[in-house]
Amino acid sequence: MHRRMFPAMRVKISGLDPHQQYYIAMDIVPVDNKRYRYVYHSSKWMVAGNADSPVPPRVYIHPDSPASGETWMRQVISFDKLKLTNNELDDQGHIILHSMHKYQPRVHVIRKDCGDDLSPIKPVPTGEGVKAFSFPETVFTTVTAYQNQQITRLKIDRNPFAKGFRDSGRNRPNIIWT
Amino acid sequence: MHRRMFPAMRVKISGLDPHQQYYIAMDIVPVDNKRYRYVYHSSKWMVAGNADSPVPPRVYIHPDSPASGETWMRQVISFDKLKLTNNELDDQGHIILHSMHKYQPRVHVIRKDCGDDLSPIKPVPTGEGVKAFSFPETVFTTVTAYQNQQITRLKIDRNPFAKGFRDSGRNRPNIIWT
DNA sequence: CCCTTTTCACCTAGGTGGTAAGAT
């Protein structure tokens, strides 16, 4: 199984060299070494043991890559086509995560000459010409089924593909418009 | 208005340097200086005057570009997402053609270091590191409405998006399956 | 008269959460 990450991460970048070419990429790293479960009566995620064994590292290379600093800085950069899977044998280049774990997305800005061996199935290079950014408010917990009605609500209300589950969609038979 | 070119041009390439990066692109050039009309009773395209005035040059850069010679040579390269328009003011990077004219698609293989200023709205560069290929059997005449029942048949039979017009699609009401 | 544009029903392709069945 695979699904897009939603809501998608969106960033604006400044301070690039307008005439330099860059790759922009995202990976997703574990926040800690724990597995979680959702405790319904307290509406909280609680530690439920140690993390599952690590998983092959994957990188989402933004499809506009490579592009000039000018191009990247002119637009909001959206990662809405990034796909997640819990299938450790995935062969479609999706990002592999464990369910019921906490993760943190990272945005990487990679000067073109440092990204020539960039690959969806290799770790992002580090060092000169590569910078990584992460935002604490984007930490999330993976699930295969929603544990929390507010999340379900948010997804249905905001994701265009879930329109069929919005109120005044489904379960409104026999309405006669006059 | 714009439509995809169908059937799409598909090529296989050999003889590239596996470790060199290349762009692959297509443009479409006039075959002659004439405008045509279709003569129904003889089922032939006949010259009907001189060509309309030239149109801004456009290039379709294959979306897998740039990629290594190895990558390009491993696959059939399909141009099925290339889009044509007769709108001379088109601002979406589609290839602009005159209706009722004869054209010839060309495939360009461009070594990466020669394609750094490649753009959908600039002519393909020429010279060292760039090669162009064309195939006489791919010459075609542009139309806004089909002139010929065999072409309509071919499109409906071969294009997945036209499935609704195939026999045993439409115009088959009141069939009861037993 | 001949060609072009607009609108339409009908497709392909694929992203949603619900639900029931499966797995551990």
Place this chain on the structure above:
DNA sequence: ATCTTACCACCTAGGTGAAAAGGG
């Protein structure tokens, strides 16, 4: 008991030719 999978109806997004309307 808890989590995962498979399938479904219902969407978005966009590519078809037919047919009617528009234009020179």
